[in-house]
Amino acid sequence: MSHRLDILLRTLCLAGVAFAPMPAVAQDAAAPTTPSVAPAPSVAPPAPAASPDRPLPVIPTPPAAEQVNITAKKVSTGVAAIVNDYVISEYDLDQRTALFLATSGVRPTKDTLPQIRAQVLRSLEDEILELQEATKHKISVNKTDVDKALQNIADDNHLTVAQIITSITNNGVVIETFRQQVAAQIIWQKLVAARYGTDILINDSQVDEALDRLKKGADKPQFLLSEIFVAVDRPEDEMNVKTSAEQIVLQIKQGAPFTAVASQFSQTPSAADGGDVGWVVQGQLSEDLDRAIAELRPGQIAGPIRAEGGFYVVQLRDRREPFGTVVQETKVEVADPMAALPLDRLLIPLPPNPDAMLKQRAMLLATNVKSQVRACADLPNVANQLTGTVYTKLGQMLPKDLNPELRDALAKTGPGEVVEPFFSPAGLEIIMRCDPAPPKLVAFELPSRDQLQQQLFVQQMTIYAKSYLRDLRRDAVVETR
Numbered sequence: 046m047s048h049r050l051d052i053l054l055r056t057l058c059l060a061g062v063a064f065a066p067m068p069a070v071a072q073d074a075a076a077p078t079t080p081s082v083a084p085a086p087s088v089a090p091p092a093p094a095a096s097p098d099r100p101l102p103v104i105p106t107p108p109a110a111e112q113v114n115i116t117a118k119k120v121s122t123g124v125a126a127i128v129n130d131y132v133i134s135e136y137d138l139d140q141r142t143a144l145f146l147a148t149s150g151v152r153p154t155k156d157t158l159p160q161i162r163a164q165v166l167r168s169l170e171d172e173i174l175e176l177q178e179a180t181k182h183k184i185s186v187n188k189t190d191v192d193k194a195l196q197n198i199a200d201d202n203h204l205t206v207a208q209i210i211t212s213i214t215n216n217g218v219v220i221e222t223f224r225q226q227v228a229a230q231i232i233w234q235k236l237v238a239a240r241y242g243t244d245i246l247i248n249d250s251q252v253d254e255a256l257d258r259l260k261k262g263a264d265k266p267q268f269l270l271s272e273i274f275v276a277v278d279r280p281e282d283e284m285n286v287k288t289s290a291e292q293i294v295l296q297i298k299q300g301a302p303f304t305a306v307a308s309q310f311s312q313t314p315s316a317a318d319g320g321d322v323g324w325v326v327q328g329q330l331s332e333d334l335d336r337a338i339a340e341l342r343p344g345q346i347a348g349p350i351r352a353e354g355g356f357y358v359v360q361l362r363d364r365r366e367p368f369g370t371v372v373q374e375t376k377v378e379v380a381d382p383m384a385a386l387p388l389d390r391l392l393i394p395l396p397p398n399p400d401a402m403l404k405q406r407a408m409l410l411a412t413n414v415k416s417q418v419r420a421c422a423d424l425p426n427v428a429n430q431l432t433g434t435v436y437t438k439l440g441q442m443l444p445k446d447l448n449p450e451l452r453d454a455l456a457k458t459g460p461g462e463v464v465e466p467f468f469s470p471a472g473l474e475i476i477m478r479c480d481p482a483p484p485k486l487v488a489f490e491l492p493s494r495d496q497l498q499q500q501l502f503v504q505q506m507t508i509y510a511k512s513y514l515r516d517l518r519r520d521a522v523v524e525t526r
Contacts, residue, residue, distance in 0.1 A: 125166055127524040128173040133166070140222040141165050145309050147216040160292045164310055166525065167289070171312065172226070174517040175233040184236045186228045194227050230317050233510075237314065241509040247501045252494050255501055258326075259491060265327040268338050269363035271303055271320035273311040273348075276355040276511070278518050290349030290356040297346055302417070303360045312355075314503070314510045323500060324365070324492075334359065344419045354511065385441040386455065387479035389421040391428060392435040395472035407473045411466035414475055420461060421479040439476075451476065 123135040142165045146153065153161055179185070199206045210220055273293060277286045293310060297303055307320025315322055328335060334357060337347040341361035348358035391414065393407050414427055428436035444452045451474075454464040460480040467474055492500070 124526050126170055126526060128170050129177060129521055131173050133169055133173065138162060138166055138169065140218055141169055143216050144213060144218045144222055147213050147218060148305050164289055164292065168310055170523055171514060172229045174521055176229055178517055179232045179236045182236060182239065184232055184239060186231045190231055191224055191228050194231060234314065234317060237506060237510045237513060241506065245502055245505045247498045251501060252498050255497050264367045266367060267324050267326055267365040268361055269324050270322040270338065271307060271360040271362060272313065272315055272322050273307045273320055273358040274313045274355055275310065276312050276515055278515055287349060287356060290358060294346065294348055294358055312514060314507050383444055385443050388439040388442050389424050389477045389479055390437045390439050391424050391475040392471055393473040394433065394435065408466060411473050411475050415463045415466060418463065418477065421477050424477060
Protein backbone atom coordinates (compact mmCIF):
# COMPACT_ATOMS: atom_id res chain seq x y z
CA MET A 46 0.00 0.00 0.00
CA SER A 47 1.39 3.43 -0.93
CA HIS A 48 1.28 5.74 2.07
CA ARG A 49 0.72 9.07 0.38
CA LEU A 50 0.24 12.22 2.37
CA ASP A 51 -2.22 13.54 -0.18
CA ILE A 52 -5.05 12.60 2.16
CA LEU A 53 -3.61 15.07 4.65
CA LEU A 54 -3.40 17.84 2.12
CA ARG A 55 -6.85 19.22 2.48
CA THR A 56 -4.73 22.27 2.94
CA LEU A 57 -6.24 25.02 5.05
CA CYS A 58 -9.62 23.28 5.13
CA LEU A 59 -11.72 26.43 5.29
CA ALA A 60 -15.12 25.58 6.50
CA GLY A 61 -14.73 29.12 7.69
CA VAL A 62 -14.39 30.42 4.17
CA ALA A 63 -18.06 29.61 3.72
CA PHE A 64 -18.73 32.05 6.54
CA ALA A 65 -16.33 34.66 5.22
CA PRO A 66 -18.87 36.60 3.11
CA MET A 67 -21.35 36.69 5.99
CA PRO A 68 -20.36 39.87 7.85
CA ALA A 69 -20.14 41.85 4.63
CA VAL A 70 -23.44 40.57 3.30
CA ALA A 71 -25.20 41.13 6.60
CA GLN A 72 -23.93 44.67 6.82
CA ASP A 73 -24.86 45.34 3.21
CA ALA A 74 -28.25 43.80 3.73
CA ALA A 75 -28.95 45.93 6.76
CA ALA A 76 -28.16 49.15 4.92
CA PRO A 77 -31.14 51.41 4.10
CA THR A 78 -30.29 51.44 0.42
CA THR A 79 -28.95 48.83 -1.93
CA PRO A 80 -25.15 49.00 -1.61
CA SER A 81 -22.70 48.94 -4.44
CA VAL A 82 -21.08 45.54 -4.41
CA ALA A 83 -18.58 43.86 -6.67
CA PRO A 84 -20.07 41.25 -8.99
CA ALA A 85 -20.42 37.99 -7.12
CA PRO A 86 -19.49 34.66 -8.66
CA SER A 87 -22.31 32.61 -10.06
CA VAL A 88 -24.07 30.48 -7.48
CA ALA A 89 -27.29 28.56 -7.35
CA PRO A 90 -30.27 30.89 -7.88
CA PRO A 91 -31.99 32.09 -4.73
CA ALA A 92 -35.27 30.63 -3.64
CA PRO A 93 -38.32 32.50 -4.85
CA ALA A 94 -39.55 35.20 -2.57
CA ALA A 95 -42.45 34.31 -0.34
CA SER A 96 -45.53 36.49 -0.20
CA PRO A 97 -46.93 35.57 3.20
CA ASP A 98 -50.41 36.49 4.27
CA ARG A 99 -49.11 37.08 7.79
CA PRO A 100 -45.39 37.84 7.43
CA LEU A 101 -43.08 37.52 10.37
CA PRO A 102 -42.72 40.95 12.01
CA VAL A 103 -39.92 43.23 10.97
CA ILE A 104 -37.51 43.47 13.89
CA PRO A 105 -35.39 46.61 14.01
CA THR A 106 -31.67 46.03 13.71
CA PRO A 107 -29.94 46.68 17.05
CA PRO A 108 -26.83 48.83 17.17
CA ALA A 109 -23.72 46.82 16.44
CA ALA A 110 -21.13 46.20 19.13
CA GLU A 111 -17.96 48.21 18.76
CA GLN A 112 -15.63 46.33 16.45
CA VAL A 113 -12.39 47.13 14.73
CA ASN A 114 -11.72 47.35 11.03
CA ILE A 115 -10.46 44.02 9.76
CA THR A 116 -9.50 45.15 6.28
CA ALA A 117 -5.76 44.78 5.71
CA LYS A 118 -3.87 48.02 5.25
CA LYS A 119 -2.60 48.65 1.74
CA VAL A 120 0.65 50.01 3.15
CA SER A 121 2.14 49.26 6.56
CA THR A 122 5.72 49.68 7.69
CA GLY A 123 7.82 48.30 10.46
CA VAL A 124 9.16 44.96 11.60
CA ALA A 125 6.93 42.48 13.44
CA ALA A 126 9.55 39.78 14.07
CA ILE A 127 12.90 38.46 12.88
CA VAL A 128 13.31 34.70 12.41
CA ASN A 129 16.91 33.62 11.82
CA ASP A 130 17.65 36.97 10.11
CA TYR A 131 14.43 36.75 8.03
CA VAL A 132 12.23 39.81 8.59
CA ILE A 133 8.48 39.43 9.04
CA SER A 134 7.10 42.87 8.28
CA GLU A 135 4.07 44.51 9.79
CA TYR A 136 2.56 44.31 6.31
CA ASP A 137 3.02 40.52 6.32
CA LEU A 138 1.35 40.32 9.73
CA ASP A 139 -1.50 42.63 8.67
CA GLN A 140 -2.14 40.49 5.61
CA ARG A 141 -2.13 37.20 7.49
CA THR A 142 -4.31 38.56 10.28
CA ALA A 143 -6.84 39.84 7.75
CA LEU A 144 -6.72 36.46 5.97
CA PHE A 145 -7.51 34.62 9.19
CA LEU A 146 -10.37 36.97 10.04
CA ALA A 147 -11.78 36.75 6.51
CA THR A 148 -11.75 32.94 6.53
CA SER A 149 -12.88 32.38 10.10
CA GLY A 150 -15.72 34.87 10.45
CA VAL A 151 -14.26 36.17 13.74
CA ARG A 152 -15.23 39.80 14.41
CA PRO A 153 -12.48 41.18 16.65
CA THR A 154 -12.80 43.93 19.20
CA LYS A 155 -10.06 46.27 20.37
CA ASP A 156 -9.49 43.91 23.29
CA THR A 157 -9.23 40.68 21.28
CA LEU A 158 -7.37 41.89 18.19
CA PRO A 159 -3.91 42.07 19.85
CA GLN A 160 -4.22 38.46 21.03
CA ILE A 161 -5.32 37.33 17.57
CA ARG A 162 -2.36 39.11 16.01
CA ALA A 163 -0.03 37.41 18.49
CA GLN A 164 -1.47 34.01 17.55
CA VAL A 165 -1.09 34.75 13.84
CA LEU A 166 2.47 35.98 14.34
CA ARG A 167 3.53 32.79 16.10
CA SER A 168 1.97 30.75 13.30
CA LEU A 169 3.81 32.88 10.76
CA GLU A 170 7.11 32.41 12.63
CA ASP A 171 6.64 28.63 12.56
CA GLU A 172 5.91 28.80 8.85
CA ILE A 173 9.14 30.70 8.18
CA LEU A 174 11.11 28.10 10.14
CA GLU A 175 9.49 25.34 8.11
CA LEU A 176 10.24 27.09 4.80
CA GLN A 177 13.83 27.78 5.78
CA GLU A 178 14.31 24.09 6.61
CA ALA A 179 12.65 23.08 3.34
CA THR A 180 15.03 25.33 1.40
CA LYS A 181 18.00 23.54 2.99
CA HIS A 182 16.61 20.23 1.71
CA LYS A 183 15.61 21.69 -1.68
CA ILE A 184 11.92 20.98 -1.14
CA SER A 185 9.58 23.19 -3.15
CA VAL A 186 6.10 23.27 -4.62
CA ASN A 187 4.86 24.21 -8.08
CA LYS A 188 1.88 26.29 -9.21
CA THR A 189 -0.09 23.21 -10.24
CA ASP A 190 0.09 21.76 -6.71
CA VAL A 191 -1.14 25.01 -5.19
CA ASP A 192 -3.95 25.34 -7.74
CA LYS A 193 -5.03 21.77 -6.97
CA ALA A 194 -5.04 22.48 -3.23
CA LEU A 195 -7.13 25.62 -3.75
CA GLN A 196 -9.62 23.62 -5.80
CA ASN A 197 -9.81 21.01 -3.00
CA ILE A 198 -10.55 23.77 -0.50
CA ALA A 199 -13.29 25.15 -2.74
CA ASP A 200 -14.80 21.68 -3.29
CA ASP A 201 -14.76 20.90 0.44
CA ASN A 202 -16.72 24.08 1.12
CA HIS A 203 -19.08 23.79 -1.87
CA LEU A 204 -17.70 27.01 -3.33
CA THR A 205 -15.78 28.03 -6.42
CA VAL A 206 -12.19 29.24 -6.25
CA ALA A 207 -13.45 32.57 -7.58
CA GLN A 208 -15.83 32.89 -4.61
CA ILE A 209 -13.01 32.22 -2.16
CA ILE A 210 -10.81 34.80 -3.88
CA THR A 211 -13.60 37.38 -3.83
CA SER A 212 -14.22 36.78 -0.13
CA ILE A 213 -10.53 37.23 0.69
CA THR A 214 -9.77 40.21 -1.54
CA ASN A 215 -12.86 42.06 -0.27
CA ASN A 216 -11.06 42.19 3.07
CA GLY A 217 -7.94 43.75 1.60
CA VAL A 218 -5.94 40.52 1.37
CA VAL A 219 -3.93 40.01 -1.80
CA ILE A 220 -4.50 36.56 -3.25
CA GLU A 221 -0.76 35.87 -3.18
CA THR A 222 -0.89 35.90 0.63
CA PHE A 223 -3.42 33.07 0.56
CA ARG A 224 -1.49 31.13 -2.06
CA GLN A 225 1.73 31.49 -0.06
CA GLN A 226 0.10 30.05 3.05
CA VAL A 227 -1.33 27.13 1.10
CA ALA A 228 2.06 26.54 -0.55
CA ALA A 229 3.83 26.62 2.82
CA GLN A 230 1.57 23.91 4.24
CA ILE A 231 2.15 21.70 1.21
CA ILE A 232 5.91 22.21 1.45
CA TRP A 233 5.92 21.31 5.15
CA GLN A 234 4.02 18.11 4.46
CA LYS A 235 6.44 17.21 1.66
CA LEU A 236 9.41 17.96 3.89
CA VAL A 237 8.17 15.80 6.76
CA ALA A 238 7.36 13.00 4.32
CA ALA A 239 10.79 13.23 2.68
CA ARG A 240 12.55 13.32 6.04
CA TYR A 241 10.66 10.55 7.82
CA GLY A 242 8.43 8.80 5.28
CA THR A 243 10.90 6.01 4.53
CA ASP A 244 11.49 5.48 8.27
CA ILE A 245 7.84 4.62 8.85
CA LEU A 246 7.18 1.06 7.75
CA ILE A 247 3.89 -0.31 9.01
CA ASN A 248 4.21 -4.09 8.80
CA ASP A 249 1.61 -6.82 9.23
CA SER A 250 2.56 -7.51 12.85
CA GLN A 251 1.95 -3.86 13.78
CA VAL A 252 -1.43 -3.99 12.08
CA ASP A 253 -2.22 -7.24 13.91
CA GLU A 254 -1.27 -5.69 17.26
CA ALA A 255 -3.36 -2.60 16.58
CA LEU A 256 -6.29 -4.76 15.49
CA ASP A 257 -5.99 -6.80 18.69
CA ARG A 258 -5.99 -3.62 20.75
CA LEU A 259 -9.09 -2.42 18.94
CA LYS A 260 -10.83 -5.72 19.55
CA LYS A 261 -9.96 -5.50 23.24
CA GLY A 262 -11.22 -1.94 23.28
CA ALA A 263 -14.28 -2.70 21.20
CA ASP A 264 -16.33 -2.79 24.38
CA LYS A 265 -15.57 0.91 24.88
CA PRO A 266 -17.05 4.01 23.24
CA GLN A 267 -15.32 5.50 20.18
CA PHE A 268 -14.93 9.21 19.47
CA LEU A 269 -14.53 11.11 16.21
CA LEU A 270 -12.28 14.04 17.09
CA SER A 271 -10.76 17.22 15.77
CA GLU A 272 -7.84 18.87 17.56
CA ILE A 273 -5.93 22.10 17.94
CA PHE A 274 -2.52 21.67 19.52
CA VAL A 275 -0.33 24.55 20.70
CA ALA A 276 3.14 23.52 21.85
CA VAL A 277 4.95 24.69 24.97
CA ASP A 278 8.57 24.74 23.79
CA ARG A 279 10.07 26.21 26.97
CA PRO A 280 8.83 26.22 30.58
CA GLU A 281 8.81 30.01 30.63
CA ASP A 282 6.30 30.00 27.74
CA GLU A 283 3.69 28.04 29.73
CA MET A 284 1.40 30.93 30.72
CA ASN A 285 1.61 32.72 27.37
CA VAL A 286 0.74 29.56 25.47
CA LYS A 287 -2.11 28.79 27.87
CA THR A 288 -3.50 32.30 27.36
CA SER A 289 -3.25 31.82 23.60
CA ALA A 290 -5.12 28.50 23.83
CA GLU A 291 -7.83 30.12 25.97
CA GLN A 292 -8.23 32.82 23.33
CA ILE A 293 -8.61 30.13 20.67
CA VAL A 294 -11.40 28.50 22.69
CA LEU A 295 -13.11 31.87 23.08
CA GLN A 296 -12.96 32.52 19.34
CA ILE A 297 -14.56 29.14 18.60
CA LYS A 298 -17.29 29.67 21.19
CA GLN A 299 -18.00 33.03 19.60
CA GLY A 300 -18.63 31.35 16.27
CA ALA A 301 -15.27 30.85 14.52
CA PRO A 302 -15.34 27.50 12.67
CA PHE A 303 -13.14 24.91 14.39
CA THR A 304 -11.63 23.79 11.09
CA ALA A 305 -10.53 27.31 10.14
CA VAL A 306 -8.94 27.97 13.52
CA ALA A 307 -7.21 24.58 13.51
CA SER A 308 -5.86 25.21 10.01
CA GLN A 309 -4.37 28.51 11.13
CA PHE A 310 -3.04 27.78 14.61
CA SER A 311 -2.69 24.04 15.27
CA GLN A 312 0.88 22.74 15.26
CA THR A 313 0.24 19.18 14.11
CA PRO A 314 -0.12 17.78 10.59
CA SER A 315 -3.85 17.42 11.21
CA ALA A 316 -4.02 21.20 10.75
CA ALA A 317 -3.86 20.57 7.01
CA ASP A 318 -7.13 18.66 7.34
CA GLY A 319 -8.85 21.19 9.59
CA GLY A 320 -7.70 19.40 12.75
CA ASP A 321 -9.25 16.06 11.82
CA VAL A 322 -7.87 13.27 14.03
CA GLY A 323 -10.28 10.51 13.09
CA TRP A 324 -11.74 7.89 15.40
CA VAL A 325 -10.11 7.09 18.75
CA VAL A 326 -11.03 4.55 21.42
CA GLN A 327 -11.76 5.56 25.00
CA GLY A 328 -8.48 5.13 26.85
CA GLN A 329 -6.33 5.62 23.75
CA LEU A 330 -5.37 9.19 24.64
CA SER A 331 -3.90 10.68 27.80
CA GLU A 332 -6.03 10.49 30.92
CA ASP A 333 -6.81 14.22 30.96
CA LEU A 334 -7.88 14.26 27.31
CA ASP A 335 -9.83 11.03 27.71
CA ARG A 336 -11.77 12.31 30.69
CA ALA A 337 -12.66 15.60 28.96
CA ILE A 338 -13.81 13.89 25.76
CA ALA A 339 -16.03 11.40 27.59
CA GLU A 340 -18.13 14.28 28.94
CA LEU A 341 -18.75 15.87 25.54
CA ARG A 342 -21.72 15.59 23.24
CA PRO A 343 -21.24 15.74 19.45
CA GLY A 344 -20.53 19.31 18.37
CA GLN A 345 -19.08 20.40 21.72
CA ILE A 346 -15.48 21.41 22.46
CA ALA A 347 -13.20 21.01 25.48
CA GLY A 348 -10.05 22.83 26.46
CA PRO A 349 -7.51 24.08 26.78
CA ILE A 350 -6.27 20.77 28.20
CA ARG A 351 -2.65 20.46 29.34
CA ALA A 352 -1.09 17.28 28.02
CA GLU A 353 2.32 16.12 26.89
CA GLY A 354 4.04 18.82 24.87
CA GLY A 355 1.47 21.59 25.20
CA PHE A 356 -2.21 22.47 25.25
CA TYR A 357 -5.05 20.82 23.33
CA VAL A 358 -8.47 22.05 22.28
CA VAL A 359 -10.63 19.15 21.08
CA GLN A 360 -13.99 18.92 19.35
CA LEU A 361 -16.19 15.82 19.48
CA ARG A 362 -17.78 15.41 16.06
CA ASP A 363 -19.43 12.04 16.55
CA ARG A 364 -19.56 9.06 18.88
CA ARG A 365 -19.96 5.30 18.42
CA GLU A 366 -21.14 2.91 21.06
CA PRO A 367 -19.24 -0.29 22.02
CA PHE A 368 -19.08 -3.16 19.55
CA GLY A 369 -22.16 -5.34 19.79
CA THR A 370 -24.42 -2.59 21.10
CA VAL A 371 -27.91 -3.22 19.82
CA VAL A 372 -28.97 0.02 18.21
CA GLN A 373 -32.72 0.12 18.11
CA GLU A 374 -34.25 2.10 15.33
CA THR A 375 -35.73 5.27 16.69
CA LYS A 376 -39.46 5.32 16.24
CA VAL A 377 -40.52 8.56 14.67
CA GLU A 378 -43.75 9.58 16.28
CA VAL A 379 -46.16 11.42 14.07
CA ALA A 380 -46.47 14.83 15.65
CA ASP A 381 -49.71 16.69 15.91
CA PRO A 382 -49.54 19.07 12.93
CA MET A 383 -51.37 21.70 14.95
CA ALA A 384 -49.22 21.40 18.10
CA ALA A 385 -46.99 24.31 19.10
CA LEU A 386 -43.33 24.14 18.07
CA PRO A 387 -40.38 25.92 19.74
CA LEU A 388 -38.77 28.10 17.09
CA ASP A 389 -35.78 30.43 16.78
CA ARG A 390 -35.25 32.94 14.04
CA LEU A 391 -32.24 34.58 12.39
CA LEU A 392 -33.11 37.46 10.08
CA ILE A 393 -30.84 38.86 7.40
CA PRO A 394 -32.47 42.26 6.86
CA LEU A 395 -32.82 43.42 3.26
CA PRO A 396 -33.84 46.82 1.89
CA PRO A 397 -37.09 47.18 -0.02
CA ASN A 398 -36.89 45.73 -3.52
CA PRO A 399 -33.34 44.34 -3.26
CA ASP A 400 -31.63 43.62 -6.56
CA ALA A 401 -30.87 40.09 -7.72
CA MET A 402 -27.20 40.26 -6.76
CA LEU A 403 -27.92 41.25 -3.15
CA LYS A 404 -30.58 38.54 -2.85
CA GLN A 405 -28.14 36.01 -4.28
CA ARG A 406 -25.44 36.93 -1.77
CA ALA A 407 -27.94 36.83 1.08
CA MET A 408 -29.16 33.39 0.00
CA LEU A 409 -25.58 32.09 -0.15
CA LEU A 410 -25.05 33.42 3.35
CA ALA A 411 -28.26 31.80 4.65
CA THR A 412 -27.45 28.49 3.01
CA ASN A 413 -24.05 28.46 4.71
CA VAL A 414 -25.64 29.21 8.08
CA LYS A 415 -28.15 26.41 7.57
CA SER A 416 -25.38 23.92 6.82
CA GLN A 417 -23.27 24.92 9.83
CA VAL A 418 -25.65 25.28 12.79
CA ARG A 419 -26.30 22.15 14.84
CA ALA A 420 -28.73 23.49 17.42
CA CYS A 421 -30.71 26.60 18.26
CA ALA A 422 -28.02 27.48 20.78
CA ASP A 423 -25.70 28.19 17.83
CA LEU A 424 -27.86 30.95 16.38
CA PRO A 425 -27.02 33.69 18.94
CA ASN A 426 -23.31 33.09 18.27
CA VAL A 427 -23.91 33.35 14.53
CA ALA A 428 -25.81 36.61 15.02
CA ASN A 429 -22.95 38.00 17.12
CA GLN A 430 -20.52 37.25 14.31
CA LEU A 431 -22.71 38.60 11.51
CA THR A 432 -23.12 42.29 12.17
CA GLY A 433 -26.55 43.44 11.04
CA THR A 434 -28.36 40.13 11.44
CA VAL A 435 -31.08 39.84 14.06
CA TYR A 436 -31.64 36.83 16.32
CA THR A 437 -35.05 36.29 17.93
CA LYS A 438 -36.20 33.51 20.22
CA LEU A 439 -39.74 33.05 18.94
CA GLY A 440 -40.65 30.48 21.57
CA GLN A 441 -43.66 28.17 21.23
CA MET A 442 -45.49 28.98 18.01
CA LEU A 443 -48.79 27.49 16.87
CA PRO A 444 -48.78 26.53 13.18
CA LYS A 445 -52.14 28.21 12.72
CA ASP A 446 -50.53 31.53 13.63
CA LEU A 447 -47.85 31.24 10.96
CA ASN A 448 -48.05 32.20 7.31
CA PRO A 449 -48.91 29.27 5.00
CA GLU A 450 -45.46 29.10 3.40
CA LEU A 451 -43.69 28.75 6.73
CA ARG A 452 -46.31 26.33 8.04
CA ASP A 453 -45.84 24.08 5.00
CA ALA A 454 -42.04 24.30 5.26
CA LEU A 455 -42.10 23.33 8.94
CA ALA A 456 -44.22 20.30 8.12
CA LYS A 457 -41.32 19.00 6.00
CA THR A 458 -38.74 19.29 8.80
CA GLY A 459 -37.90 17.15 11.79
CA PRO A 460 -36.90 18.08 15.35
CA GLY A 461 -33.83 20.34 15.48
CA GLU A 462 -33.84 21.05 11.74
CA VAL A 463 -33.71 24.32 9.83
CA VAL A 464 -36.39 25.37 7.38
CA GLU A 465 -35.17 26.18 3.88
CA PRO A 466 -34.33 29.93 3.97
CA PHE A 467 -37.01 32.11 2.41
CA PHE A 468 -37.61 35.77 1.68
CA SER A 469 -40.15 37.88 3.54
CA PRO A 470 -40.85 41.64 3.56
CA ALA A 471 -38.32 41.90 6.41
CA GLY A 472 -35.48 40.18 4.57
CA LEU A 473 -34.19 36.62 4.37
CA GLU A 474 -35.55 34.34 7.10
CA ILE A 475 -33.77 31.42 8.75
CA ILE A 476 -36.16 29.53 11.02
CA MET A 477 -34.98 26.63 13.17
CA ARG A 478 -36.92 24.11 15.20
CA CYS A 479 -35.67 23.90 18.78
CA ASP A 480 -37.34 20.66 19.81
CA PRO A 481 -34.57 18.15 20.57
CA ALA A 482 -33.81 15.53 17.96
CA PRO A 483 -33.82 11.94 19.26
CA PRO A 484 -30.29 10.62 19.97
CA LYS A 485 -28.80 8.52 17.21
CA LEU A 486 -26.72 5.65 18.53
CA VAL A 487 -24.19 4.06 16.19
CA ALA A 488 -22.35 0.86 17.09
CA PHE A 489 -18.60 0.52 16.53
CA GLU A 490 -17.33 -1.48 13.57
CA LEU A 491 -13.75 -2.67 13.21
CA PRO A 492 -11.77 -0.89 10.44
CA SER A 493 -10.25 -2.79 7.55
CA ARG A 494 -6.55 -3.68 7.61
CA ASP A 495 -5.81 -1.03 4.96
CA GLN A 496 -7.65 1.64 6.93
CA LEU A 497 -5.81 0.69 10.10
CA GLN A 498 -2.45 0.66 8.33
CA GLN A 499 -3.07 4.18 7.06
CA GLN A 500 -4.12 5.39 10.52
CA LEU A 501 -0.91 4.02 12.06
CA PHE A 502 1.16 5.74 9.37
CA VAL A 503 -0.52 9.09 9.98
CA GLN A 504 -0.09 8.76 13.76
CA GLN A 505 3.64 8.14 13.39
CA MET A 506 4.01 10.99 10.92
CA THR A 507 2.25 13.32 13.36
CA ILE A 508 4.68 12.42 16.13
CA TYR A 509 7.67 13.08 13.87
CA ALA A 510 6.26 16.38 12.63
CA LYS A 511 5.64 17.68 16.18
CA SER A 512 9.17 16.81 17.20
CA TYR A 513 10.64 18.30 14.02
CA LEU A 514 8.95 21.69 14.47
CA ARG A 515 9.77 21.77 18.19
CA ASP A 516 13.46 21.23 17.40
CA LEU A 517 13.42 23.93 14.71
CA ARG A 518 11.94 26.47 17.10
CA ARG A 519 14.34 25.58 19.92
CA ASP A 520 17.35 26.03 17.64
CA ALA A 521 16.04 29.23 16.05
CA VAL A 522 16.79 32.83 16.90
CA VAL A 523 13.37 34.53 16.99
CA GLU A 524 13.04 38.17 17.94
CA THR A 525 9.51 39.53 18.32
CA ARG A 526 9.20 43.31 18.15
